[in-house]
Amino acid sequence: MTYAPARARELLARIAEPLRAAPRSPELDALLARLESFAALSDEQLNAASALEAAAAPLGAMRAIPGPSRGLVGATSNELKKLAEAELAAQAERAAQAALEAERKASDFDATLPAARVERGALHPIVAVTRELEDLFTSMGWTVLDGPEVETEEFNFDALNIQPDHPARETMDTFWVATPPGAPRLVMRTHTSPVQVRAMKRLKPPFRAIVPGKVFRNESVDASHEHTFHQMEGLVVGKGISVGHLIGAMKTLLRGIFGREIEIRLRPGYFPFVEPGFELDARCPFCKDGCSVCKRSTWIELLPCGMVHPNVLRAGGIDPEQWTGFAFGLGLSRLVMLRYSIDDIRHLLGGDVRFVSQF
Amino acid sequence: MKISYSWLTRHVDLSGVSAHDVARELTLSTAEVEGVHAFLPHLGDVTVGHVVERDKHPDADKLSVCTVDVGQGEPLQIVCGAPNVRAGLKVAVATSGVTLPGDFKIKKSKIRGVESNGMICSERELGLGEEHNGIWELPLELRVGDKVAAALGAQDWVIEIDNKSLTHRPDLWGHRGIARELAAILRRSLKPLEAASASWSAGKTGEIAVRIETPNCSRYIALALHGARAEKSPLWLKRLLLAVGQRPIDLLVDLSNFVMLDLGQPNHLFDRRRLSADGIAVRMARAGESMKTLDGAERKLEPSDMLICSGDAPVALAGVMGGESSKVEGDTSQLVLEVATFHPTVVRRTSTRLGLRTDSSARFEKSLDPELAPLAARHLVHLLRTEQPEVRVVGTPTDVGDWKSTARRVPMRFERVRAMLGADLSDEGIIDILQRLEFGIEANANGACVVLVPSFRGTKDITLEQDLVEEVGRIHRYGNIPERELEGALAPPPRDDGWKRRMLVRRVEDRLALAAHFHQLVSYSFVHDGLLDKLGLAATPHVTVQNSIAEGFSRVRRSVMPSVLAVLESNRRRSASVALFEVGKGYVPSEGHEPLEVHEVALALCAAPAKKDARFDHNSLARLKGVVEDVVRALGLEAGAWRKCDAAPSWANPGRCAELRIGEVLVGEIAPLEPGLARALGLSGELESDAALARLSIDALLGAAQRSKLYQPLPQFPDTLVDVALALPEERAAADATAAIERCGKGLVAGLELFDLYRGPNVGEGRKSLAWHVVLRASDRTLTDQDVKKFLERVEREAANLGGALRRE
Structure with a gap:
């Protein structure tokens, strides 16, 4: 039953009826007068709120009502109260729904207002790419090794089959550390390759290892040359390791880096610690017919590599008749630059937060 | 190294193989080709013309008005300023529209009122050399209207080979060597060298006496020539030399260069009249000696330099450059040809020391074959006699040295x-x-x-x-080798120290960059003297390089912190707040041994100064401390304890430096930036900053005790929250008070948070007030008011023991 003024009037009449027949008292008279004042209200005025007030009058004055009538008057009053309350609740719900609807139809919304500032930090891109490569290689059972940046001449040159009179030692490319006369000579390592021999001395073949790290060359600095940069050495020693394995591993590496098959080519390259030695070119991943990255050749010179020279295996205490291996030296800084289209290598170690925060 | 395609065809048939094919074949089988370009492409546009008539210019004495037949339509009228222009000549004509070297575009023009429809070119104007005394007189048999390049066979390509890819191949430093490779790759035969079949009889004693007094010269051939003239070289020779970037001089110099570039064997011509009758000696220089080289420079010599001497007087720096004193002058007809084999390292050291890198030294450096020397000598004589048949070899050539075959x-x-x-x-x-x-x-x-x-x-x-x-x-070509998968037992990498360190570093980096929102740096290992000076570390021993990249950049960092400090100001200038860290290595020198390697994290937090009334923990130091504690927790380590650091590092404000120890292990320090250093770094005035720094030792963190990670049952009974404020003497550490409160709880204190630090009139001089939110909880019952009352009574007694008092509201 829904609320209507007529229904309220009817209930009010049913409440008043037994009261009029009851013995008079001043309290009863007052109650009757009050009930009549409600009954006299116009339909408009006799809304759910007034009806609730009206129902409260007899319920609040039960003691004034003679006993026999109390049951009937109470029940009828409660009926009126419930009816009014239900109506008020329904009205409130309608108002709430209307408010929700209004909220849904907001007109003061601007989708382009800026977000609240959230602080953010960043890993350095060299670290990010190094991790990616470490994860790729460790997932294939390779070990990650580390070696000192200040290296002995022995590991940096001698053990790598770089002869004492080889130009590389004398040219200004090598940073020589001042050492007391007679002490073993030290250099800032010119490549990550010395860790090859350190690895051979520590690990028993067969093994597969990568060595990411910082290297140093005394070169004049410009947009594409830095005196300090990052490399990642790779080394595999095992039984029957061949150039074919090197090609396979390099293709896997490139698939890992670029996420798709990349054509490669090996061409002769000379490095004293490998024989045969190669330059590995990758088909330019950025173009089909020549771009500025590949200098219009469609090939990118990516990394030097080769079969480990028997003298290097020997220096590492490994018998080259029993074991063979391959090694590669990935230019990590260059790869980072390729990956993110960084046009100036000096940004990498320049320490500008605006650079690092982009990654 | 520049290789001329047409030069190669003197040694191997390249029909059907283009210059670009050659470049590709060499790249894939031999050496890195850096590029291929057409030689003098302009010559392809210049036409052979015939000067039909020559008249004087009506208005200028030195100019001629020529009528030139270029084989097309009417003959052209061209004004020419060359003294040698005359009727009947065949000349190179650049017609209007043609572009010459130097982006010089030929247009119709009027010269002193006379129309000129092109230009008659000199050799220099065509990029063919320095000759500019007049126009280029072409051979008369050329056909009018042909392009000059085709008519002269001057069409050529230059193939640039990366010298670095030839360091191990002395045999490839001449055209014949490259041709030999191509013959092998292309399955073609190498053309025989005519000179190889020429008769050759040399002796230990010959026309020229030669004494080798050093083991650094393994072979020396000296050969006397008579009757040679330093005339202009023939076009074919000039053209080939120009193609590979050599400036033609005269026949003698040009042939000497040609033989070097052809066979890879440097050689030298002396003026015999200027050599002593005592003959030639090869010896090492004596201390204090000096000589003037061909380039006119006076060179101070060292005992490591090898000399060619006439008698005892130096006449050439062996393998590097000839001397001024024995230079071949234009009028000589008496020559001595030297073809020798010198020690590669000796030549390289001298040329490096003197900064005198010549075509000759570049070749000797690579270890030349001693058997190449006699071939080169014969080749040169053969070529010379072809041009000047009257040239004679005088007497017997001398061939000395204790060389051994390198076969x-x-x-x-x-x-x-x-x-x-x-x-x-x-x-x-x-x-x-x-x-x-x-x-x-x-x-x-x-x-x-x-x-x-x-x-x-x-x-x-x-x-x-x-x-x-x-x-x-x-x-065979590496591209023809099938790829193979690596095979073998798959095992996880060993969990050794290196692996542990790498994993720990990753967690530290992640925590700092991704949770604490710090920016990671990767920096140089070199640290500038100026910065070390500001840090007061100028006198501290550092690993030092002898040949630094720049003045003051010779020292290698002992710790990572200087690298972070080096960029603090520049970043702060760009941003109100800076949060940086670097994980890296430092090197501590160790006399006579390899330096000690330390692995560290350096952190910096730098912001505008904190407000005066800011909460006690609203500053860089407190924030950074929170970051460090978070890292320690993320690493699963015991929380450790902070205490005032007595041996503050040089970057730290010594009065406000704290160190963190986990158990007995010192894992790092934290402090506001040393105030004097802050000023020295430029963090003052407008850039006045609240800067805090921290160092964590990766090595120490690796050795620190792990926190127990056993499950604790969840609380069954409700928490009771109590605020406790204590007035304490200034010197009493917060940690002491915290420990006291915990003791007072008799196991009921489940949490403690310091939320206020106050100094001022309410607590009196030399005292501070600390206030905590304390969480009390029992594991077996709900706490009552009585429990709280007893706790606070105990706290009041403890506070008195600490020289302070419990503050009541």
């Missing part, structure tokens, strides 16, 4: 070659490749043989079986 015998196993390459090659296939490269095969039996390495490959390049693997592989 070698290297044993090789066929199976090893196949296994190393991973290529399916037959024995015959391997032999075929080696023979194409002029290697011989001997004693081929039981899957093995002996390979005879020719002398020109045996100076240092091919000494081992492994070297032969390369020879076979590169000619």
Whole structure:
């Protein structure tokens, strides 16, 4: 039953009826007068709120009502109260729904207002790419090794089959550390390759290892040359390791880096610690017919590599008749630059937060 | 190195093989080609013309008005200023529209009122040399209307080879060597060198006496020539030299260069009249000696330099450059030709020391084959006599030195070659490749043989079986080798110290960059003296390089912190707040040993100064401390304890430096930036900052105790929250008070948070007030008011013991 003024009037009449027949008292008279004042209200005025007030009058004055009538008057009053309350609740719900609807139809919304500032930090891109490569290689059972940046001449040159009179030692490319006369000579390592021999001395073949790290060359600095940069050495020693394995591993590496098959080519390259030695070119991943990255050749010179020279295996205490291996030296800084289209290598170690925060 | 395509065709038939093909073949089998470009493409546009008539210019004495037939339409009227222009000449004509070197565009013009429809060119104007005394007089047999390039056979391509890819191949430093490679790759035959068949009889004693007084010269050939004239070189010679970037001078100089660029063997011509009758001596320089080289420079010599002497007087810096005193002058007809083999290292050291890198030194450095010397001598004589048949060799050539043949015998196993390459090659296939490269095969039996390495490959390049693997592989082509998967037992990498460190570093980086929102730096290992000076570390021993990249950049960091400090100001200038960290290595020198390597994290937090009334923990130091504690927690370590640091690092404000120890292990320090250093770094005035720094030792963190990670049952009974405020003497540490409150709880204190630190009149001079939110909780019951009352009574007694008091509201 829904609320209507007529229904309220009817209930009010049913409440008043037994009261009029009851013995008079001043309290009863007052109650009757009050009930009549409600009954006299116009339909408009006799809304759910007034009806609730009206129902409260007899319920609040039960003691004034003679006993026999109390049951009937109470029940009828409660009926009126419930009816009014239900109506008020329904009205409130309608108002709430209307408010929700209004909220849904907001007109003061601007989708382009800026977000609240959230602080953010960043890993350095060299670290990010190094991790990616470490994860790729460790997932294939390779070990990650580390070696000192200040290296002995022995590991940096001698053990790598770089002869004492080889130009590389004398040219200004090598940073020589001042050492007391007679002490073993030290250099800032010119490549990550010395860790090859350190690895051979520590690990028993067969093994597969990568060595990411910082290297140093005394070169004049410009947009594409830095005196300090990052490399990642790779080394595999095992039984029957061949150039074919090197090609396979390099293709896997490139698939890992670029996420798709990349054509490669090996061409002769000379490095004293490998024989045969190669330059590995990758088909330019950025173009089909020549771009500025590949200098219009469609090939990118990516990394030097080769079969480990028997003298290097020997220096590492490994018998080259029993074991063979391959090694590669990935230019990590260059790869980072390729990956993110960084046009100036000096940004990498320049320490500008605006650079690092982009990654 | 520049290689001329047409020069190569003197040694190998390249029909059907373009210059670009040559470049590709060489790249894939031999050496890195950096580029291929057409030689003097302008010559392709310039036309052979015939000067039909020449009249004087009506208005200028030195100009001629020529009528030139260029084979098309009406003859052209061209104004020419050259003195040698005359009717009947064949000339090179650049017609209007043609562009000459230097982007010089030829247009119709009027010269002193006379129309000119092109230009008659000199050699220099065409990029063909320095000759500019007049126009270029072409051979009269050329056909009018032809393009000059085609008519002269001057069409050529220049192939640039990366010198670095030839360091191990002395045999490739001349056109014949490159041609030999191409012949092997393309299965074509190398044309015989005419000079090789010429008769040659030399002796230890010949026309020119030669004494070798040093082991650094293994062979020296001296040959006397009579009747040679330093006339202009023929066009073919000039053209080839120009193509490879050599400036033609005269026939003698040009042929000497030609032979070097042809065979890779440097040689030298002396003016015999200027040599002593005592003959030639090869010796090392004496201390204090000096000489003037051909370039006019006076060179101070050292005992490591090798000299060619006339009698005792230096006349050439062996293998590097000739001397001024024995220079061939234009009028000589008496020459001595030197063709020698010098020690590669001696030549390289001298040329490096003097900064005198010549075509000659570049070749000697590579270890030349001593057997190349007599061939080069004969080649030069042959070419000279072809141009000037009247030239004679005087007496017997001298050929001395205790050189040994560099031909070698290297044993090789066929199976090893196949296994190393991973290529399916037959024995015959391997032999075929080696023979194409002029290697011989001997004693081929039981899957093995002996390979005879020719002398020109045996100076240092091919000494081992492994070297032969390369020879076979590169000619077979690496691209023909099938790729293979690595096989073997799969095991996780060993969980050794290196692995543990790497994992720990990753967690630290992640926590700092991704949780604490710090920016990671990767910096130089070198640290500038100026910064070390500001840090007061100028006198501290550092690993130091002898040849730094720049003044003051010779020292290698002992710790990572200076690298972070180096960029603090520049970043702060760009941003109100800066949060940086670097994980890296430092090197501490250790006398006579390899330096000690330390692994560290350096952190910096730098912001505008904190507000005066800011909460006690609203500052960089407190924030950074929170970051460090978070890292320690993320690493699963025990929380450790902070205490005032007595030995503050040089970057730290010594009065406000705290150190963190986990158990007994010192893991790092934290402090506001040393105030004087802050000023020195420029963090003052407008850039006044609240900067805090921290250092954590990766090595120490690796050794620190792990926190227990056992599950604790969740609370069953409700928490009771109590605020406790204590007034304490200034010197009493917060940690002491915190520990006291915990003790007072008798096991009920489940949490403590300091939320206020107050100093001021309410607590009195020399005292501070600390206030905590304390969480009390029992594991077996709900706490009552009585429990709280007893707790606070105990706290009041403890506070008195600490010299303070419980503050009541």
